[in-house]
Amino acid sequence: MSLDREQVLRSAAALLTRKSTATMDEVARAAGIGRATLHRHFAGRDALVRALENLGIQEVEAALDAAALDEGSAQDALRRLVAAVEPSAGLLSFLVTENQLFEGEEVNEGWNRLDARVSAFFRRGQERGEFRIDLTPAWLTEALYGLISSAAWAVQDGRVASQDFKYMIVELLLGGARRSVEQ
Amino acid sequence: MSLDREQVLRSAAALLTRKSTATMDEVARAAGIGRATLHRHFAGRDALVRALENLGIQEVEAALDAAALDEGSAQDALRRLVAAVEPSAGLLSFLVTENQLFEGEEVNEGWNRLDARVSAFFRRGQERGEFRIDLTPAWLTEALYGLISSAAWAVQDGRVASQDFKYMIVELLLGGARRSVEQ
DNA sequence: TTTCGTTGAGACATTGTTGTCTCATATGGT
DNA sequence: ACCATATGAGACAACAATGTCTCAACGAAA
Structure with missing residues (x-):
């Protein structure tokens, strides 16, 4: 159930590596999750980038x-x-x-x-x-x-x-x- | 009177070199001109970047x-x-x-x-x-x-x-x- | 001085993204 | 089977940046 935070970060890294301006929505879809879920685990774009x-x-x-x-x-x-x-x-x-x-x-x-x-x-x-x-x-x-x-x-x-x-x-x-x- | 297009491009380059996400407004102010004037000479941000x-x-x-x-x-x-x-x-x-x-x-x-x-x-x-x-x-x-x-x-x-x-x-x-x- | 063209400032609608929220659904543990 | 929790989808407001427009002010040339 609980989301695999590591895997989300990996796919986010892979996407942002190719397209550094990818939106939260694109990051979420690339990770195969909903945008809401992404926001639940990373307070915002800044938090995501900091995690990366x-x-x-x-x-x-x-x-x-x-x-x-x-x-x-x-x-x-x-x-x-x-x-x-x-x-x-x-x-x-x-x-x-x-x-x-x-x-x-x-x-x-x-x-x-x-x-x-x-x-x-x-x-x-x-x-x-x-x-x-x-x-x-x-x-x-x-x-x-x-x-x-x-x-x-x-x-x-x-x-x-x-x-x-x-x-x-x-x-x-x-x-x-x-x-x-x-x- | 007529705006010095070259000088505008120079200052835009100088600014964007330091801060690549600078807005059109910041670019205009850095060039010492109004945003409207900047838009009159460069159809949009894309046009400005293409000119650069x-x-x-x-x-x-x-x-x-x-x-x-x-x-x-x-x-x-x-x-x-x-x-x-x-x-x-x-x-x-x-x-x-x-x-x-x-x-x-x-x-x-x-x-x-x-x-x-x-x-x-x-x-x-x-x-x-x-x-x-x-x-x-x-x-x-x-x-x-x-x-x-x-x-x-x-x-x-x-x-x-x-x-x-x-x-x-x-x-x-x-x-x-x-x-x-x-x- | 008059006129024409350009400018700066600001208002405005539009767009894209963000962040929050709700609600129905699905999943896993008990 | 039941319940708690997490999720996806979508609606929503807030926000920033863009692009367009108007208008008053300014300067150069006639």
Whole structure:
């Protein structure tokens, strides 16, 4: 009987990932429930988005945990991270765009936690001599988000094969486009 | 007397870059004109966005021309391109996001022209042996857009210094984050 | 000064979305 | 079988944004 809140959030995420302006009615129908029921479980659109925000943050944090960023080389850790975060890429992309709308309002502190962890990872990579030090950890973090979003859309629109998602992101982020003499 | 259409578009671009959901009223006030006047010159919000789309496409095409992508090394050409497109980065970011809302609808063919030119540039770079061939031109094009958007937002939010805009994008796109043995 | 065209301000109807409510129905537990 | 609870469908008001219209004021050119 009781509604599967998780499943509703999943389908909402899937829909809003494709069409970020979907109405509550569309979200409800996509979840196979009535609009009234959707409103009973999420006080309003804001509450729904906040719930999705928490879901997304939770997923990315789980990905960060699963990637075990401290083990082995930073490069391998980055590969594990991108692979682990791939299922959440669309949702992450939606949330990043959504967050750009909040002008000065208070943002979910979860984003700060994520930024701090990713940023710290890049900094450690720099300290270990694996990453360049002329690109700031903050920028590398932004770039990672940007590439994940771009790749998610490119895959969705069929411009990039979904199986290449991880490879394209990691290779570009690590090695760049330049054909260079490497180890 | 006659309204400066160009100046209105500029201020609309500046505002919508920061707040993509700004209303017609906000756009009008930002331009220092009345809402009625705004409506007299742009039939509606769609028309305004289309006009901004044309402006953005025109600016990026001008940047592509100015960058003279066929002259010298592909790497230097990319540096020129990013430098030339920097003033349009915010507008470009807004338009890219806006375009993601159009589900299957017909997109402005100008985007196809831009994509084709940028994509062809990366392909030539590959053929000249300057760029890796395991990253498709389509992906490199997407990645360039994504990094430009990310950088534009990062600068706007003060996470990246505006003077580092070009350097951050070009260095990451060309060389990646890995500290490698290079020429 | 007169005239013509443009503007700003505001009123107005329209539209789409949201949020609330009611009521009949269905489901699950007892 | 009974009851409590949750649901779906629909009605409803509230609200925000859009698009249209009118009218008075303004400025430039004759």
